[in-house]
Amino acid sequence: MTRAVTRAACVVAALALALGGCAAADDGGTTADVVDQGYQSGDGSTTTWARADRLGPLEIRGTDYEGGTHDLAQWRGDVVLLNTWYAACPPCRAEAPDLADVATDYAEQGLHVLGINSRDAAGTAQAFQRQLGVPYPSLDDTSGSAVAALQGVVPVNAVPTTVLLDRDGRVAARVLGLVRPSTLRALVEDLLAEEAT
Numbered sequence: 001m002t003r004a005v006t007r008a009a010c011v012v013a014a015l016a017l018a019l020g021g022c023a024a025a026d027d028g029g030t031t032a033d034v035v036d037q038g039y040q041s042g043d044g045s046t047t048t049w050a051r052a053d054r055l056g057p058l059e060i061r062g063t064d065y066e067g068g069t070h071d072l073a074q075w076r077g078d079v080v081l082l083n084t085w086y087a088a089c090p091p092c093r094a095e096a097p098d099l100a101d102v103a104t105d106y107a108e109q110g111l112h113v114l115g116i117n118s119r120d121a122a123g124t125a126q127a128f129q130r131q132l133g134v135p136y137p138s139l140d141d142t143s144g145s146a147v148a149a150l151q152g153v154v155p156v157n158a159v160p161t162t163v164l165l166d167r168d169g170r171v172a173a174r175v176l177g178l179v180r181p182s183t184l185r186a187l188v189e190d191l192l193a194e195e196a197t
Contacts, residue, residue: 043177044175044177046174051166054170054172055170056153056169058072058149058165060082060116060139060146062141070137075112076196079165079167080112080113081103081162082115082150084118084150085160086118093128094178095178099162099179100134106188114136114138116141116150118144125138162175162179
C-alpha cells in the first residue's frame with residue numbers, strides 16, 4: 001500500500017470516527033437507549049477555555065435545509081451555539097427540547113443557535129425539526145465542510161457535540177455528548193455576560 005493510500009485511509013477513518021459518535025438507532029429518544037448498544041456518544045464532558053486561550057474566530061458558511069444561507073461572520077458580536085446532530089441519534093433527540101428552549105429563551109439577549117447535520121437527507125432532517133419543535137436552522141453538511149472547519153479548531157469526537165463561540169467568534173466551550181440543561185444555560189449566560197474584545 002502506498003503512503004498516499006495509507007494516509008487517505010487514515011483521514012477517512014478519523015472522519016468516520018468524528019462523525020460516527022452515535023451509530024444508527026431506533027427512535028426511542030432517551031439516553032438510556034445508548035447503554036450497552038455500542039454507541040460512541042460522548043459522556044457529556046465539558047471543556048471551557050479562558051479568554052486568552054480561545055482559538056478562532058471559527059469560519060463556517062453553509063446552507064440550511066430550507067435553502068437559507070448562514071455565515072458565522074455575520075453573527076460576530078453575539079454568542080453562537082453550534083450543535084452537531086442527526087435524526088436517528090438518541091442523545092440528539094433527548095437534548096433537542098432543551099436546545100430549543102435555550103434558543104428561544106436567550107435569542108433576544110444575543111444568542112444564535114445553528115445545528116450541523118452531516119448525515120441526513122433534507123426530508124429526514126426537516127421531519128426531526130418539526131417533530132421536536134426545533135426553532136433554529138441546521139446546516140445541510142453532507143459535504144462535511146462545516147464539521148471539518150470545526151475540527152480544525154476544536155476536536156469533535158462525538159455526536160452530539162455542542163460548541164459555544166464567544167462574541168468574537170472564538171471557541172469558548174465544548175460539550176461532548178448529551179448536554180445537561182443546567183450546564184448549557186450556565187455556559188450561555190457566562191458568555192452573554194462577556195463583552196466583545
